[in-house]
Amino acid sequence: MVTGMEQKENGRAGRGAGRGTYAVGDERRLRILDAAVEHFAQWGFHASSLARIAKDVGITQGGLLHHFRSKEDLLVQVLERTEQQDAERFFGKDFATAAECYASLLRLTEYNAARLGRTRMFNVLAAEAGDPGHPAHPYFVRRYAELVSVMSASLRRSVESGELRDGTDVAAMAEETAAVMDGLQIQWVLDPKGFDMVSRFRAYADRLLRSITTEGTGLPEQS
Known part of the structure; x- marks a missing residue:
């Protein structure tokens, strides 16, 4: 018993x-x-x-x-896991300034530079997903739309606060920045030792901010 x-x-x-x-x-x-x-x-x-x-x-x-359940399910889970990790680490709060937004994007670039396999995967799948029938197509469409939306909202607040010049096309800035980041990633994956993706993005972000801020200021100094 x-x-x-x-x-x-x-x-x-x-x-x-x-x-x-x-x-x-x-x-x-x-x-x-x-x-x-x-x-x-x-x-x-x-x-x-x-x-x-x-x-x-x-x-x-x-x-x-x-x-x-399937290879398609595995692919979606891989993408969603990496996206969640990035969102929590780099976009977990609203940015107070445009400079803060671009400083966070620089940290994301530094993080990606330490993850060759993950960054290579992203490039390969993003290219394949240009086919509307690819299982990752909806993910990448949504990802870019959300990235542009989040960045545009942050930059719009910076225009309203007077940090950025009136008339700044914040949506175009966000789209351009996403394109630059992805283009630099492609070049880096092709030549990880010879191409300095982080320095190139830092220079781009600093130059962009100096051209659109009312005070002509660039990226904040890194601590």
Whole structure:
């Protein structure tokens, strides 16, 4: 006969085992996402294989599909995870000034310069997603729309506060900045040791701010 105390202990043990199982599952899920980044970066979406990704993680393809319903689902989860991490780290608050906005974009550029695999993946998938039938197409359309919207709102407040000149086309500035960042990333991925993406973006942002701020000021000095 199992006593009440034994039942409680068994319950605790069961819950502990459950938590351990979840922890293993979470850890395996993250390993799959990390492996997928490398595969999508090297081969793109269409040429990547779930079987090869699973092999790199040390599981079967069936085991991978236990965590992700399909290759399309895995791709979306990879993109959403990286986007969430970037949003929390660099866009978690409203920017008080345009200079603060561009300083945060510079920090994002520095962060990307330390993540060759992730940045290569982004370039490859963004190019592939020009096809409306690509599973990442809706993600990239939404991503650019949201980036331009967030930047435009920040820059518009800077016009209203008098930091930026009246008549500044904030939407065009935001679109141009996104294009410059992506163009610099492409050149850096092609030549990571020879092309200084961070310095090039710093110079661009400083030059842009000096041309549109009422006081002719650029990026703030880094501490």
